[in-house]
Amino acid sequence: MTTASFDPRALRDAFGSFMTGVTVVTANDTSGRPIGFTANSFASVSIDPPLLLVCLAKTSRNFATMTMAKGFGVNVLSEKQMTVSNTFAKPVEDRFAAVEWKNGPHGAPILAGVSAWFDCSTNEIVDAGDHAILIGRVEAFENGAMAGLGFARGSYITPGLSSKAVSAAAEGVPLIAAVVERDGAVLLISEADGRCRLPQMELKGGEPLAALQDYLTDATGLAVEVGFLYSVYDNKATGHQHIVYRAVAEPGDTKAGRFAPIADLPLDAMDNSATADLLRRFAAESALGNFGVYVGDEKQGKVHPYARKA
DSSP states (O other): OOGGGHHHHHHHHHHSSSSSEEEEEEEEEEOOOOEEEEEOOOOEEETTEEEEEEEETTTTTHHHHHHHSSEEEEEEBBBTTTHHHHHHOOOSSSSSSSSSSEEEETTTEEETSSSSSEEEEEEEEEETTTTTEEEEEEEEEEEOOBBOOOEETTTTEOOOHHHHHHHHHHHOOOOEEEEEETTTTEEEOOOOSOOOOEEEEEESSSSSHHHHHHHHHHOOOOEEEEEEEEEEEEEEETTEEEEEEEEHHHHHHHHEEEEEGGGOGGGBBBSSSHHHHHHHHHHHHHHTTTTEEEESSSSEEEEEOOOOOO
């Protein structure tokens, strides 16, 4: 898009394609009461002196408190703290009642179980359009052992879980596939016997995402963006191990297969029951807007949620 045709929602979505971590920014108000909010607009600035920044909307209910406080804390959430992120994203009165916390060495509220925390004095506040940039000088910090929680395109990402899941399926020659979505439809490939399957390939080495990206582009002739891990399972009936990602296709005619509406997927005509079950789950999760990654086999397993940000 050009500047003249900017749509705020489209711009926000484009910014959201950049994968970030998730933090809870905290401070104390003038009465000493803790306040906090979820933010992913956080970045390191300098090592010497030790500076970092967070961005705060001028419309935030916390704007006055944050800009008048002597300092603030940045809590980098671990991948097990999606609930904490959602708690601090909601307009509830006492968010701290639901978490374990303490005051840091410089006074900012520090949450338990985080991947890392930084207790900062306010170094500078910079006006930036409809936001303010809070630059903090790190007065104290701690780096934990937990993997951080990720966020992109409106969904949480748990890197440690995804890595373990892919590693679990790495023995032998797994099949790597994608649920490729476009305008409420999913790409299906027809087989010679009339049944349908997901676009898939054998993974014979290399990085799964890159291999899948190249395969989908070559097979369909479309611009396809591979997203999050969606399912990792062993199919004992066929002897294959499967790694399945979500993906989004751009407009255009596909060289392979057809796009079938999610509401009318030919589940009875899929190549096997595991694929049908996967697509049945995808249809249900699409309707709710909440997705997860399945780990198990073709009969049973567990769905680990990639909960949407509240």
